[in-house]
Amino acid sequence: MQKIIPFLAMLIVLAYAVYNAKFRHPEKVDTKTNRHYKEHIKTYKTTHYEDELSHINSDEYTKEYIIKVINQGSNSLDFKSGVMEAGFARPDDAEKIACYTMTLSGRKCKKAYPEDAAMFYTSICGGCHGNDGKGLGGVYPDLNKAKMLGIENREMFLKSMHKQQSDTK
Numbered sequence: 001m002q003k004i005i006p007f008l009a010m011l012i013v014l015a016y017a018v019y020n021a022k023f024r025h026p027e028k029v030d031t032k033t034n035r036h037y038k039e040h041i042k043t044y045k046t047t048h049y050e051d052e053l054s055h056i057n058s059d060e061y062t063k064e065y066i067i068k069v070i071n072q073g074s075n076s077l078d079f080k081s082g083v084m085e086a087g088f089a090r091p092d093d094a095e096k097i098a099c100y101t102m103t104l105s106g107r108k109c110k111k112a113y114p115e116d117a118a119m120f121y122t123s124i125c126g127g128c129h130g131n132d133g134k135g136l137g138g139v140y141p142d143l144n145k146a147k148m149l150g151i152e153n154r155e156m157f158l159k160s161m162h163k164q165q166s167d168t169k
């Protein structure tokens with residue numbers, strides 16, 4: 001009897017391996033059947049893409065984008081003078097600098113920002129983007145554009161994803 005136990009154990013392991021390989025298939029993640037995706041559509045009556053596209057031109061979205069660039073760096077827009085590294089400003093100062101940057105093109109933040117934001121912008125960002133945000137005559141990205149380059153790229157990407165989704169429906 002003692003001799004049979006290891007043999008039995010091996011048989012069980014083998015049988016389990018065969019069962020796994022033959023009968024169990026990993027759950028397929030399909031955007032049409034994915035539970036979270038379905039719930040999102042049910043709650044918001046829209047897809048992620050449509051949702052983001054619907055507010056991509058808003059002041060709030062622009063603010064979040066500038067904060068992201070300050071904290072994480074630009075995601076390589078292939079601008080002439082290279083990429084912008086993360087961390088020119090402290091994360092704590094990113095929001096007020098973003099708000100000040102937006103006023104250069106007439107946009108506004110909902111929350112009032114402290115007065116020293118202008119000083120932060122001119123001393124940290126102005127050297128490259130210009131104190132007026134226009135990018136020193138095209139050497140650096142113009143931060144006064146109605147739609148910043150990164151947002152334009154993101155919009156193009158979302159529209160193409162959205163199109164793919166409607167094509168497969």
Ligand code: HEC
Nearest residue numbers: 074076077078079081082083084089125128141148149150
């Ligand atoms: C050393 C120069 C330099 C400094 C300093 C600098 N940037 Fe930049 N910034 C760049 C470059 C270069 C790019 C474009 C990078 C690319 O092609 O990916 C850029 C891109 C950006 C973009 C994206 C623009 C777009 O159209 O999508 C924003 C927003 C931005 N910078 C804001 C700031 C802010 C705010 C500060 C100050 C905290 C700052 N930058 C400091 C060089 C700089």
